[in-house]
Amino acid sequence: MKMSRGVEWALHCCLTLAMTGEDEALTAGELARFFDLPKAYLHKQIQALVRAGILSSTPGPGGGYVLARPLDAVSFMDVVAAIDGPDPAFRCDEIRQRGGSGAIGGPIDPGTRCLIDQAMGRADLAWRRELAATSLGSIQTDVGSARPGLAESTRRWFADQPH
Amino acid sequence: MKMSRGVEWALHCCLTLAMTGEDEALTAGELARFFDLPKAYLHKQIQALVRAGILSSTPGPGGGYVLARPLDAVSFMDVVAAIDGPDPAFRCDEIRQRGGSGAIGGPIDPGTRCLIDQAMGRADLAWRRELAATSLGSIQTDVGSARPGLAESTRRWFADQPH
Numbered sequence: 331m332k333m334s335r336g337v338e339w340a341l342h343c344c345l346t347l348a349m350t351g352e353d354e355a356l357t358a359g360e361l362a363r364f365f366d367l368p369k370a371y372l373h374k375q376i377q378a379l380v381r382a383g384i385l386s387s388t389p390g391p392g393g394g395y396v397l398a399r400p401l402d403a404v405s406f407m408d409v410v411a412a413i414d415g416p417d418p419a420f421r422c423d424e425i426r427q428r429g430g431s432g433a434i435g436g437p438i439d440p441g442t443r444c445l446i447d448q449a450m451g452r453a454d455l456a457w458r459r460e461l462a463a464t465s466l467g468s469i470q471t472d473v474g475s476a477r478p479g480l481a482e483s484t485r486r487w488f489a490d491q492p493h
Numbered sequence: 494m495k496m497s498r499g500v501e502w503a504l505h506c507c508l509t510l511a512m513t514g515e516d517e518a519l520t521a522g523e524l525a526r527f528f529d530l531p532k533a534y535l536h537k538q539i540q541a542l543v544r545a546g547i548l549s550s551t552p553g554p555g556g557g558y559v560l561a562r563p564l565d566a567v568s569f570m571d572v573v574a575a576i577d578g579p580d581p582a583f584r585c586d587e588i589r590q591r592g593g594s595g596a597i598g599g600p601i602d603p604g605t606r607c608l609i610d611q612a613m614g615r616a617d618l619a620w621r622r623e624l625a626a627t628s629l630g631s632i633q634t635d636v637g638s639a640r641p642g643l644a645e646s647t648r649r650w651f652a653d654q655p656h
Contacts, residue, residue, distance in 0.1 A: 333494045333582040341609045342588055366592030406612055419496040419582070425505055429529030434646040445635050446504045449569055449627050457620035464612045472608050483597040 336375040336413045339367055341466070343376065344384065344409065348401045348470050349481040350488055355387075355394030360491055364484075375413055382412035402467030407458055409466070418454040422447035499538040499576045502530055504629070506539065507547065507572065511564045511633050512644040513651055518550075518557030523654055538576055545575035565630030570621055572629070581617040585610035 343361050350356060358376050362369035376395055379385040386398040397404075422444050426435070473480065506524050513519060521539050525532035539558055542548040549561040560567075585607050588594070636643065 331494060331496045331577045331582045332584070335584070335586065337583065337613075338586060338588060338609065342594075345609075346594075364593040365588045366595075367588065406616065414494045419494045420500065421495070421498070423498065423501060425501060425528045425530065430527040430650045431505075431509075431647075432529075434650050435640060435643055442639070445632050445639070446501065446508075449632060450500075450624075452627070453569070453620050453623035456623040457616050460616035460619040461613075464615070469608050469612060476605070476608070477598060480598055484594075487593045487597050 331419055333410070334414050336371070336378075337410055339365065339372055340375045340379055340409050340413050341406070343372075344379070344397065344401065344404060344466055345470055345473065346484060347385070347395065347397050348466070349484040351485070352396045354485070354488060355392065355396050356488060357394040360394070360488060363491070364487065378412050379409070382408060384408060384412060400467065401470050402465050404466045405462045406464045406466070407461035410461055418451065420447070420450040420454065422450075494582055496573070497577050499534070499541075500573055502528065502535055503538045503542055503572050503576050504569070506535075507542070507560065507564065507567060507629050508633060508636065509647060510548070510558065510560045511629070512647040514648070515559045517648070517651060518555065518559050519651060520557040523557070523651060526654070527650065541575050542572070545571065547571060547575060563630065564633050565628050567629045568625050569627045569629070570624035573624055581614065583610070583613040583617065585613075 342365060346361065346364065347356060358373040359369050361367075361376070362372045365372075376385060380387055380395070380398075383398055384404055385395045387393065387395050424444065425431070426444055427438055505528060509524065509527065510519060521536040522532050524530075524539070525535045528535075539548060543550055543558070543561075546561055547567055548558045550556065550558050587607065589598070589607055590601060
């Protein structure tokens with residue numbers, strides 16, 4: 331089971347946009363250069379963040395992307411769902427109702443969810459709860475403590491880029 | 494993010510082997526017919542369960558697969574790790590150390606794990622804890638209550654199959 335690599339990219343881009351601030355819109359090309367990522371694929375992830383209401387785009391010269399809301403109001407779950415979709419990783423194909431298993435058991439009440447699916451669902455929920463309880467704002471605070479001066483250096487790096 | 498479909502197959506096979514008992518080894522072909530699954534691919538999942546010490550194989554005529562230990566000693570985590578591997582779904586590629594981001598921040602102490610990776614790791618741990626805390630034995634008990642007679646019907650179905 332592998333999560334899309336775009337999740338890491340999207341999380342870092344959100345933190346970077348929080349450092350540069352809402353007055354400095356960044357393009358996908360600038361963010362791609364900052365993290366040495368393929369621009370076209372990063373652009374797809376950024377568009378997914380826009381669709382999820384996490385980023386907004388500003389058009390025209392000097393345009394680009396900014397955070398659509400404060401990072402305190404963006405959870406890890408929001409970003410993971412935007413990039414990787416909302417479906418649980420485990421999909422129940424109801425194999426208990428197929429072949430010999432389906433034949434012997436008699437009809438199953440459609441409202442009776444497979445116990446295996448229920449157990450996998452509880453684990454999925456524990457994962458989602460943890461991701462939903464962690465905001466990117468809390469990470470921003472911790473990054474600020476762990477690496478003082480990083481936000482200022484980041485702003486300067488983008489300001490020095492040719493437009 | 495999608496989990497291998499083999500996880501559902503493996504979990505159901507373990508429950509089925511608990512119903513048929515250790516005196517009745519089942520082949521991959523019999524289990525494939527029982528759940529209407531592709532035999533060759535199911536065989537691969539079963540071999541992964543053997544490598545993980547969850548099933549054991551008995552050779553010769555009448556041979557096949559049996560549980561290597563009681564289902565109370567098999568957790569959902571054991572089966573998921575056997576089929577899908579032990580790696581977390583989120584992989585940190587340390588993009589913070591690449592491109593402009595790597596250039597401005599100065600060298601990062603290799604012991605300082607990325608805060609995004611830490612947060613994703615906590616969610617992964619919550620998921621694993623839940624899966625590790627649920628044994629297939631508890632599901633077996635619940636299936637027995639929900640569908641009385643299923644174990645007996647299952648035993649009869651396999652006994653009636655041509656060898």
